[in-house]
Amino acid sequence: MAAHSDLLAAKRRVQYLEIAARSILNRTRPHMPFQWTINPYRGCEFGCQYCYARYTHEFLGLEDSRAFEERIFAKANVAALLRRDLPGVDRRDAIAIGTATDPYQPAERRYGRTRAILEVFLQDKGRRLSLTTKSDLILRDIPLLREVARRNVLSVNITITTVHSRLARLLEPGAPRPDLRLAAVRALADAGIRVGVFPNPILPLITDRENSLDRLARAARRAGASYFGGGPLFLMPAAQKVFFPFLEERLPRLAEAYRRQYARSAYLGPAYRKDLGERVRRVRERCGLDPAPLEYQPELWEGEEQGTLFPLH
């Protein structure tokens, strides 16, 4: 009850605004698994304590550590911007939707910006697309996603850090419960949409034990996920400002260890990363899950001229 009324109080504080954007397609740095990102919103009402995207509000001059989940900006004219810029994007490039905001956060009910973006891809074909969300609001768009996936290579990543709903509520106070996210995996898989589960970020001493990852991967597999892969938490200064006080208040026995660990670097060291990578690999193999979505399914375009989809340069 207390957690529920906290959530309602937080929802009453959220302010929605529209913001002009020069472009909706952003180029990533080299060596990323995708070359372009699309983020229809700035800020995210789900308010995950560990969220790395808080820096996007600092760019707007909003330094208040909770502004990220309380002032949500919907980007204007996203469909027109995408239609304008998409012809300049190589069809071999991967485009990731929802890398610094959740594209199916509550604002999507009001603004429909993610839906508008998907409708543009419906008019295109041969694109390599992925979409990442924690929200079962994605179920609204299953018919649209199916059509986008018929014309493009689409994978949907559902992020679930833990199957424990109380821990999830603590870590991700505004996000749908893990069982609702698993139900979304099931519905997407049943609709024939390629779907996987990302346990990201994997939190040292909180969600990184092999048996925790195992439970999550088994639940993902039962729900119809085809892949499972993740990496450890990294904590940039904007994220530390929220995560450290959260630990001190709610998980105080871990606070000092985290402060010590992340004082040196936002990233954990190679030994931890290697060990965690091995754990995730073992879990994946036990559950029969792939590490990532299959890259390319030419059968999707049976009867179509591949040369028109992937022009040679």
Ligand code: SF4
């Ligand atoms: S759902 Fe993603 S973008 Fe939204 S607060 Fe959580 S981690 Fe950040």
